[in-house]
Amino acid sequence: MRSPALTTITLAGGALAATAAPAFAASPLHPALPTAKTGLAPLVSITKTPLVSRDIALAKRVAHVRGRTLESSYRKTARSMSITTLRRHHRHLKRELRIARRARAAERSVASPQLEAIAACESGGNPNTDTGNGFYGKYQFTLATWQAVGGSGNPARAPEGEQDRRAQMLMDRAGPGQWPVCGR
Known part of the structure; x- marks a missing residue:
């Protein structure tokens, strides 16, 4: 049995004609779909x-x-x-x-405990230290020393991981004597 709320569709003379359900018919079970007025905006908003x-x-x-x-x-x-x-x-x-x-x-510190102690003494462990006295970065490199271990530019602008690797290279080549006060 069909619900009286449904619209009836009839074939009249080869053309499709639709008739609306009477106004007193029961309300539909599903909420109204978007109309031409509301468009799809509510559905798009939900999605x-x-x-x-x-x-x-x-x-x-x-x-x-x-x-x-x-x-x-x-x-x-x-x-x-x-x-x-x-x-x-x-x-x-x-x-x-x-x-x-x-x-x-890749930028994280990979320094040994000995190098971390040297860095804490030299710059407080801050890789961006630039005191204006010719020493730069976490390990207070001079520009010549930085370039000798393969660095380029200003050590204070290099990532901390790179400063750690270069300091380890310097430690392996020359020992802790490169930091006369803090390397003891």
């Missing part, structure tokens, strides 16, 4: 909201691993993206997160 949230969370993680903060305008930018663009951007952010994590792991 897009979790994607926007996920995009923002991924972007925050990437920024955090890189030592930055996410710009406040990013949320607005993410909301303006289409669903397809958001999905593509998720893949991009996941790649960026892997790259940033690998880069951060």
Whole structure:
């Protein structure tokens, strides 16, 4: 048996004609589908909201691993993206997160306890130290010494992991005497 709420469709003279159900008919069991007035906006919003949230969370993680903060305008930018663009951007952010994590792991200190003690004495362990007296970085290299162990540029601008490797090379070549006060 058919529900009286259904629209009847009849074939009249080879043409398809639809007649509406009477106004007193029972209300449909399912909520109304989007109409021409509302369009698909409500459905898109329901689908897009979790994607926007996920995009923002991924972007925050990437920024955090890189030592930055996410710009406040990013949320607005993410909301303006289409669903397809958001999905593509998720893949991009996941790649960026892997790259940033690998880069951060490569920059970590790999110094021996003896070198860590020397660094603590020389610069307080700060790899960015530039005191203006001709000594630079975590181990207070001179530019000539830095270049002698293969470094280029200013040691204070080099990643901490590179400073540790170069200091270990110097320690292996010449011993702790290169740091006359702190190397004892």
